[in-house]
Amino acid sequence: xxxxxxxRVEWVILIPLGAAAVLALLPGYRLTARLNVAxxxxxxxxxxxxxxxxxxxxxxxxxxxxxxxxxxxxxTFIGFTTSVFSASxxxxxxxxxxLTPTYLRFYHAMYQLLMCAMNVALVANNIGLMWVAIECxxxxxxxxxGIYRTHEALEAAWKYFILGSVGIALALFGxxxxxxxxxxxxxxxxxxxxWTRLVNEAARFDPALLNVAFIFLLLGYGTKVGLxxxxxxxxDAHAEGPTPISAVLSGLLxxxxxxxxxxxxxxxxxxxxxxxxxxxxxxxxxxxxIFGAFMLYRRRDIKRLFAxxxxxxxxxxxxxxxxxxxxxxxxGLLHMTMHSLTKSGIFFAVGHVAQAKxxxxxxxxxxxxxxxxxxxxxxxxxxxxxxxxxxxxxxxSEFLMVSSTFARxxxxxxxxxxxxxxxxxxxxxxxNGIAFGEPRGQNHPVKASYVPQFAHLAxxxxxxxxxxxxxxxxxxxxxxxxx
Amino acid sequence: MPNLPFDTxxxxxxxxxxxxxxxxxxxxxxxxxxxxxxHALVLALSVAWxxxxxDAPHLYVTAGLALGFKAIIIPLALRRIxxxxxxxxxxxxxxxxxxxxxxxxxxxxxxxxxxxxxxSAAAPIAREDLAFALAVVLLGLLMMVTRRNAVSQVxxxxxxxxxxxxxxxxxxxxxxxxxxSVAFSVLIAFIVIGIFLFRIRERFDxxxxxxxxxxxxxxx
Numbered sequence: 001x002x003x004x005x006x007x008r009v010e011w012v013i014l015i016p017l018g019a020a021a022v023l024a025l026l027p028g029y030r031l032t033a034r035l036n037v038a039x040x041x042x043x044x045x046x047x048x049x050x051x052x053x054x055x056x057x058x059x060x061x062x063x064x065x066x067x068x069x070x071x072x073x074x075x076t077f078i079g080f081t082t083s084v085f086s087a088s089x090x091x092x093x094x095x096x097x098x099l100t101p102t103y104l105r106f107y108h109a110m111y112q113l114l115m116c117a118m119n120v121a122l123v124a125n126n127i128g129l130m131w132v133a134i135e136c137x138x139x140x141x142x143x144x145x146g147i148y149r150t151h152e153a154l155e156a157a158w159k160y161f162i163l164g165s166v167g168i169a170l171a172l173f174g175x176x177x178x179x180x181x182x183x184x185x186x187x188x189x190x191x192x193x194x195w196t197r198l199v200n201e202a203a204r205f206d207p208a209l210l211n212v213a214f215i216f217l218l219l220g221y222g223t224k225v226g227l228x229x230x231x232x233x234x235x236d237a238h239a240e241g242p243t244p245i246s247a248v249l250s251g252l253l254x255x256x257x258x259x260x261x262x263x264x265x266x267x268x269x270x271x272x273x274x275x276x277x278x279x280x281x282x283x284x285x286x287x288x289x290i291f292g293a294f295m296l297y298r299r300r301d302i303k304r305l306f307a308x309x310x311x312x313x314x315x316x317x318x319x320x321x322x323x324x325x326x327x328x329x330x331x332g333l334l335h336m337t338m339h340s341l342t343k344s345g346i347f348f349a350v351g352h353v354a355q356a357k358x359x360x361x362x363x364x365x366x367x368x369x370x371x372x373x374x375x376x377x378x379x380x381x382x383x384x385x386x387x388x389x390x391x392x393x394x395x396x397s398e399f400l401m402v403s404s405t406f407a408r409x410x411x412x413x414x415x416x417x418x419x420x421x422x423x424x425x426x427x428x429x430x431x432n433g434i435a436f437g438e439p440r441g442q443n444h445p446v447k448a449s450y451v452p453q454f455a456h457l458a459x460x461x462x463x464x465x466x467x468x469x470x471x472x473x474x475x476x477x478x479x480x481x482x483x
Numbered sequence: 484m485p486n487l488p489f490d491t492x493x494x495x496x497x498x499x500x501x502x503x504x505x506x507x508x509x510x511x512x513x514x515x516x517x518x519x520x521x522h523a524l525v526l527a528l529s530v531a532w533x534x535x536x537x538d539a540p541h542l543y544v545t546a547g548l549a550l551g552f553k554a555i556i557i558p559l560a561l562r563r564i565x566x567x568x569x570x571x572x573x574x575x576x577x578x579x580x581x582x583x584x585x586x587x588x589x590x591x592x593x594x595x596x597x598x599x600x601x602x603s604a605a606a607p608i609a610r611e612d613l614a615f616a617l618a619v620v621l622l623g624l625l626m627m628v629t630r631r632n633a634v635s636q637v638x639x640x641x642x643x644x645x646x647x648x649x650x651x652x653x654x655x656x657x658x659x660x661x662x663x664s665v666a667f668s669v670l671i672a673f674i675v676i677g678i679f680l681f682r683i684r685e686r687f688d689x690x691x692x693x694x695x696x697x698x699x700x701x702x703x
Contacts, residue, residue: 128658131663132662136666172647176654192657208600212598
């Protein structure tokens with residue numbers, strides 16, 4: 001393996017890190033917003049270069065394999081489109097005086113730091129490093145959620161801080177237990193925390209210790225995934241922070257936490273004597289799906305509505321990975337990709353809607369397709385996609401999931417379909433009030449950038465109509481890896 | 484011949500659990516901070532002892548961090564914040580002291596049962612440390628749940644984190660312990676001291692979270 005290739009892995013970490021330092025120093029929001037976009041674009045290029053080059057050999061700290069390349073590509077792509085959306089979003093926030101230039105400088109630096117932390121978590125081959133990175137990502141998002149400094153934003157950030165810290169604390173305890181399990185087999189030192197070593201030797205670990213470790217890890221990282229009943233921070237954090245952060249939280253950070261759970265699930269699967277991790281994940285996933293679906297009905301805040309929808313979808317994805325097997329894993333991966341694209345696209349639209357209407361209350365938003373046709377219809381398209389209607393991508397992944405579950409566990413499939421239908425009903429009901437009927441509420445002019453959300457929707461539509469065979473082969477390969 | 488390394492490690496880890504219990508029944512903020520400083524001191528001693536018996540000099544860094552940052556700087560800073568902001572000196576609890584102590588005992592028993600059973604293959608010192616560490620973690624969680632005001636919740640979180648450092652230092656030869664303790668210190672310093680209490684003070688007259696809870700989700 002040449003040295004050159006290895007350098008590229010580090011680019012996805014170093015570019016955002018350097019950008020964070022630069023953005024923290026530069027004044028002037030027009031310039032920094034553009035630099036933010038440029039840095040995110042460069043990171044995307046670095047990530048794409050990983051896709052098309054052979055994987056470097058796994059190091060002690062960094063790893064690129066077929067699984068995390070998918071996550072990195074998705075992460076950097078949405079990171080880039082969100083930065084484009086963010087540029088027009090913060091422009092408006094500065095105009096109406098909700099953000100001051102100093103806070104904006106801080107915001108941009110934190111945005112890049114968050115991208116850096118998430119990329120580190122994804123390429124980490126060391127379970128300790130992965131933990132540090134996810135902690136760091138949590139820290140930056142807490143600070144960004146509180147950035148408006150209103151009552152609500154502070155309470156949301158505080159709640160997120162308390163629950164997020166408890167989550168990462170539990171995850172650390174699980175990480176330590178994995179090390180204790182590995183140490184008699186692999187020996188002391190860094191090697192007993194290297195994921196590739198752990199997976200190879202996992203068959204000889206003490207199964208009882210691994211079981212306890214996995215429970216801590218699942219609950220710990222599960223808090224960050226937003227699984228019920230550990231989800232309480234998620235709706236508040238989504239509703240009170242700046243909308244680009246809601247998009248990144250829903251589209252990316254939840255995935256990164258789920259990725260950590262998946263890595264440990266693979267570890268458990270490698271030990272035949274350890275308990276199967278699947279049933280735990282299936283239970284948590286179904287609970288989140290059904291809970292999230294029912295909670296959709298009584299939402300009065302538009303960002304909270306979609307935050308609960310994220311809980312619901314993370315539940316579906318966790319359920320799919322918990323079921324395991326090539327087909328369910330395939331559906332899980334596809335659903336994860338589609339959900340990230342659609343949900344961040346919806347948040348792009350919602351961000352501008354909230355700016356145009358001057359409020360996030362659903363009661364004060366109505367008839368959007370008449371007053372703001374572009375915004376209104378793109379929101380409609382996003383909600384249709386997230387509700388799982390054909391021909392969009394989410395329909396396909398949900399269909400795959402339901403059919404594969406019916407073949408193996410019909411009872412679970414009934415619950416799954418029930419949750420999906422409940423959520424569908426709630427979304428259609430709300431969408432009707434928001435997008436159609438008599439226009440309600442104020443109307444402010446807003447300079448929206450439609451490119452990111454249309455790009456996301458186009459990808460979701462394309463995936464629903466036609467999945468390129470290369471992509472299918474890739475996902476199938478990764479599904480087999482996941483076991 | 485008594486096994487000195489083991490007994491001392493046991494004593495110090497047990498001392499940390501005892502300190503966690505002491506934290507549970509404090510009803511004044513200043514005494515809470517004093518006990519927390521002791522908590523951190525016991526942690527520092529425990530980690531330093533582990534550094535000694537494992538012959539792992541890097542653990543002294545963690546011990547030093549626990550002593551300097553957690554046992555001295557943080558309590559002093561929190562004390563200043565309490566004075567500056569004129570926070571209520573009494574701690575409001577959600578559940579009474581009695582039930583909390585009983586729950587704490589149950590949690591310690593639980594962690595002993597769970598950890599001693601599953602770690603039969605591990606080294607004795609690591610076993611004891613892990614069992615005590617889990618007890619400290621759970622007691623810290625209990626404290627965060629049963630306290631109303633922000634400062635005591637933060638103290639609960641910091642005691643929980645001390646339990647994690649104990650576990651990490653007890654696992655022989657575990658890498659990244661120093662990095663992890665630094666990461667935690669950064670988390671605490673950044674959020675708690677620098678930003679949060681300051682910001683909360685900007686907007687509210689109290690750091691009592693009950694005042695924050697006026698805003699209840701979506702009832703506007």
